Amino acid sequence: MxxxxxxxxxxxxxxxxxxxxxxxxxxxxxxxxxxxxxxxxxxxxxxxxxxxxxxxxxxxxxxxxxxxxxxxxxxxxxxxxxxxxxxxxxxxxxxxxxxxxxxxxxxxxxxxxxxxxxxxxxxxxxxxxxxxxxxxxxxxxxxxxxxxxxxxxxxxxxxxxxxxxxxxxxxxxGLPVIASVTRIIASGDPISRIVGSLSGTLGYVMSELEDGKKISEIVKTAKSLGYTEPDPRDDLGGMDVARKALILARLLGQRISMEDINVESLYPRELGPDVMSTNDFLESGLVQLDKSMEERVKAASLKGNVIRYVCEIGSAGCQVGLRELPKDSPLGRLRGSDNVNRHRRTQVISKVEVYSRCYESSPLVIQGAGAGNDTxxxxxxxxxxxxxxxxxxxx
Amino acid sequence: MxxxxxxxxxxxxxxxxxxxxxxxxxxxxxxxxxxxxxxxxxxxxxxxxxxxxxxxxxxxxxxxxxxxxxxxxxxxxxxxxxxxxxxxxxxxxxxxxxxxxxxxxxxxxxxxxxxxxxxxxxxxxxxxxxxxxxxxxxxxxxxxxxxxxxxxxxxxxxxxxxxxxxxxxxxxxGLPVIASVTRIIASGDPISRIVGSLSGTLGYVMSELEDGKKISEIVKTAKSLGYTEPDPRDDLGGMDVARKALILARLLGQRISMEDINVESLYPRELGPDVMSTNDFLESGLVQLDKSMEERVKAASLKGNVIRYVCEIGSAGCQVGLRELPKDSPLGRLRGSDNVNRHRRTQVISKVEVYSRCYESSPLVIQGAGAGNDTxxxxxxxxxxxxxxxxxxxx
The missing domain is CATH 3.40.50.720 (NAD(P)-binding Rossmann-like Domain)
Known part of the structure; x- marks a missing residue:
């Protein structure tokens, strides 16, 4: 009672x-x-x-x-x-x-x-x-x-x-992603797919790449601004995004584990923590990524597309990695950070799209500052x- | 316990x-x-x-x-x-x-x-x-x-x-607007402003206007598709949006009532229910709105803007009405409905932006199908x- x-x-x-x-x-x-x-x-x-x-x-x-x-x-x-x-x-x-x-x-x-x-x-x-x-x-x-x-x-x-x-x-x-997904599940509305841009750091990197900067410079700046983990490879490897994707997938009832997720790392094994120190990666490793990333961004741009690091959870399981998306799609339009505000405070933006029976052609979209201790x-x-x-x- | x-x-x-x-x-x-x-x-x-x-x-x-x-x-x-x-x-x-x-x-x-x-x-x-x-x-x-x-x-x-x-x-x-606003309030994060496009019907009307159609034709089509109330003036008058705005304003702690809300009606008093029947409004009243709406849409378009029917709740109280917004702004980009889906089912989209300390430069945005009995x-x-x-x- x-x-x-x-x-x-x-x-x-x-x-x-x-x-x-x-x-x-x-x-x-x-x-x-x-x-x-x-x-x-x-x-x-x-x-x-x-x-x-x-x-x-x-x-x-x-x-x-x-x-x-x-x-x-x-x-x-x-x-x-x-x-x-x-x-x-x-x-x-x-x-x-x-x-x-x-x-x-x-x-x-x-x-x-x-x-x-x-x-x-x-x-x-x-x-x-x-x-x-x-x-x-x-x-x-x-x-x-x-x-x-x-x-x-x-x-x-x-x-x-x-x-x-x-x-x-x-x-x-603090974005109400889990709360909203839980509400949808409780109401018996079956969720078919979740797509998201869930790494503030990688969102920032992708936006800056789109503006023509080199990934080596972008990552160093991001590190100096405190946007990355002490070793930026912890972000660039995609494991943080994969963990978020796994939580969402398990919430949807998928009985999977980290090893079932296809995670695309932005750096090759030769530049990994087992091979070189954080310092060496920052000083000599990162620049080796510049050319291939530049080519990838250019190739996408020629088709009117942009590159985003996204997670996707659906009937085909759970994937995490780079995706070419139309510039004008919801995730393509997303700018990874927004530093044009009166307090000159940079906020990192996350975005999630949820597709279900009720949100079929018009997904539920939740977007906003998706990082920071306060939030x-x-x-x-x-x-x-x-x-x-x-x-x-x-x- | x-x-x-x-x-x-x-x-x-x-x-x-x-x-x-x-x-x-x-x-x-x-x-x-x-x-x-x-x-x-x-x-x-x-x-x-x-x-x-x-x-x-x-x-x-x-x-x-x-x-x-x-x-x-x-x-x-x-x-x-x-x-x-x-x-x-x-x-x-x-x-x-x-x-x-x-x-x-x-x-x-x-x-x-x-x-x-x-x-x-x-x-x-x-x-x-x-x-x-x-x-x-x-x-x-x-x-x-x-x-x-x-x-x-x-x-x-x-x-x-x-x-x-x-x-x-x-x-x-079913969009998780109230639940999200309630969470933000509970966490002590003060909400400064909410802006929303909360009428499916008016969202549809605005999108169609943007495509160059006449408001008289749009409203008649909307009525035949079941998007409007039996008397479309119940939508066009803005009272439904005003009620939603009032609920949000009161949730934010504003001790206001309907008469405190500045509501812009899309039809003048001379075309109101006290003066003419629904049928007369549809047959001869609506066309009288065509010219002024067309001019308004054109004037906005010349400046790269679009017209949206929005509600805004903030420190200056609560307003509901037409607003000229940049085509590329979050609400400007919003298409009122989306009928390009495999089931040819039209869904009406609502969108809300919430600004607070945590969501200051990057507001919390919630968007999706915002009407329909199922949802x-x-x-x-x-x-x-x-x-x-x-x-x-x-x-």
Whole structure:
């Protein structure tokens, strides 16, 4: 029976990188808004890759806003979580005890108040904790793609209770892609195909190539602007896009894994991380790609086409790679970034097209800023709040 | 504390028009899918404008699928709900007793199992029942725009418990506009502006005008294709777009009403329904608009622009009307309909741009088929299912 809305959501955050810290900031700054809506987020633990800071009494109280802000400041400055000890009623656990304590907390809170385990890390290592949490009735929110893109059994286990997991920010940052696809599936409208431009970095590279620049220059500029991973090959290899594609494909019911996806890398094996260092790749490897990319862009242009790095999920499985598309098609028109704005802030644009019975000739198109800590963390926060009906206090 | 997922949602449907009937069809055809997800929709009552068919025992059983299908068939054929009597354990109430019975059912189920009152009608008359249902802890799902666009107090009352109401299909049919805006608001990302092309009919008219056709011919064709209301002035006057704009504006927190919206009508008062009949308007009124519209389209075209009928909600309030936009802008590029598909089925496209802190220079764009009973009913069904966490059976 429906109860009066009054929800308290205990949260343990895994990962204190840019997204995790931004999430803590958002939680603090949204307190008044959420209070008006009768919902409160209680952060009871924060973990980084080496340790866990956890409230003394996870049942009844979380970190106060001053401590949450201090955690963000400390982690931004490169200080360890241990530097926060003594700023509130909390304890520190180092790995491997930290992981054990997360599991204990999930077990205990799963049986009483419930818990949302929020994974903003970028590692496979959390999957064991997450599965344990799900098994004990906890909820899970992921910005981290890896737990959903490993073994199919892990994916199946994590989504086995579909109402208790959200992972909007794994695909297109805060763009409502997963939420929209989930709505369409729930309404019994069968999705036949999803096509997307889902890498901010590669979107930027493609737009710049279209403007006649060399890929070696583009990638170096992108790296200096912070658009790429420390080793740009992590973007150029297409694995990040493949992970997003895999999540979408599994959401559509395809029982596939990474090895089933045809991924086109923008660099050959001879320029790979096993052969040369990041520095060597940037200094002497990248230029070797200039000529072939230039030819490819030119050949496309002669036909009125442009090159885009896209993923496609359909009845023929899942492909990730370069595609020649009409300049005037929805994905062809897409500019990878937009730096003409009053704040001179560059935003990277993602775009997804979803085809179904209802969206057959006119696909559902979702487009917008698809990267950035702010947008990603906003998506995580929206996911957490979307779980609030499971955390209603009884009247 | 989170409980095992196992939700039964009792539903009373108000309105047996195209959307309501399609919803019943979707509910029946999705049974196996929903069973897999541990959720069941139990239709305990169906009302049209004159009567209500209601299950004998609303507490424990709803209409079976055969009866639901028969209701659709009977209503399609123009038969009254009373023709279904005897096909199952149900009773019929005629107005005004029907309304009283809906209120009774909401009172009784609101206290026990909960109830979703689904309004697929097109009348203001349901607002009293809806408010009563909300007051008694029931949930409400609306495809009907009118209850949300009357007195501000009614809106406030209906959304007072925001987790218990959904109204996705009031704006852009099943397009995830309300769901996405709600997510953005929940994450504390302030929305500064929404711009949209939200009338399928007017989108079609604008595209055809751009192709050089006369508005009198376009509207007559649109009417013959079933794209317009029986009196096309209901579309051309802009009130339908204004209602959608008002819902979005109120969602953003603007305490405004219809009279606060600047609505541009495409026909002058001299051609209005108070002055001439629908037939006279079609035969002799419409042609009087040809010249001025043609001039307007030409003037825009000379500047490389096109004309679009848009709504804009921002800090300056809410406007609805014709706008000259660059041919190459997102809304300028939008074709009002797309009839180049293998099934030769014309779909009407809606498009919304949302600007916020996260989506500042690159707005969140949502686009797709934005009309049609199938799409609208799919949106209603997704809304109903989105409420399932409030209907979990205790383990």
């Amino acid at each position: 429906p109860k009066p809305v009054n929800s308290v959501l205990p949260v343990v955050l895994l990962g204190c990188g840019g997204v995790g810290r931004q999430l803590l900031h958002h939680i603090v700054s949204c307190r008044p808004l959420h209070a008006k809506q009768g919902v409160a987020i209680r952060v009871v633990g924060v973990a980084d890759s080496s340790s866990l800071l956890v409230a003394d009494d996870v049942h009844s109280s979380g970190f106060d806003d001053a401590l949450l802000t201090n955690i963000c400041d400390a982690k931004s400055a490169g200080s360890p979580l241990s530097s926060l000890l003594g700023q509130g009623p909390c304890q520190l656990f180092k790995n491997p005890e930290a992981n054990v304590k997360v599991i204990d907390t999930a077990t205990v809170l799963g049986r009483s108040t419930g818990l949302v385990l929020v994974d903003c890390s970028a590692t496979y290592d959390t999957v064991g904790m997450l599965k344990h949490a799900v098994d004990h009735g906890c909820c899970v929110v992921l910005a981290n793609k890896k737990p959903l893109t490993g073994a199919y059994e892990d994916f199946e286990n994590l989504v086995s209770n579909f109402r208790r997991i959200r992972f909007e920010s794994t695909v297109g940052a 990603t963390a906003a998506g995580v926060l929206a996911d957490i709040l979307d779980l609030q009906d499971l955390f209603q206090k009884t009247a | 989170p409980k095992p997922v196992n939700s039964v949602l009792p539903v009373v449907l108000l309105g047996c028009g195209g959307v309501g009937r399609q919803l019943l069809h979707h509910i029946v055809s999705c049974r196996p899918l929903h069973a897999k997800q541990g959720v069941a929709i139990r239709v305990v009552g169906v009302a049209d404008s004159s009567s209500l068919l209601v299950a004998d025992d609303v507490h424990s059983s709803g209409f079976d699928d055969a009866l639901l299908t028969n209701i659709c068939d009977a209503k399609s054929a123009g038969s009254p709900l009373s023709s279904l009597l005897g096909q199952g354990p149900c009773q019929l109430f005629k107005n005004p007793e029907a309304n009283v019975k809906v209120i009774d059912t909401a009172t009784v189920l609101g206290r026990s199992t909960g109830l979703v009152l689904v309004d697929c009608s097109a009348t203001y008359d349901t607002v009293g029942m809806l408010k009563h249902a909300v007051d008694h802890g029931c949930c409400v799902v609306l495809a009907n725009k009118k209850p949300l666009t009357g007195a501000y107090e009614d809106f406030e009352n209906l959304v007072s418990n925001f987790r218990r109401i959904r109204f996705e299909s009031t704006v852009g049919a 609208t009913a799919a949106g209603v069904l997704a809304d109903i299912l989105d409420l399932q966490d409030l209907f979990q059976k205790t383990a």
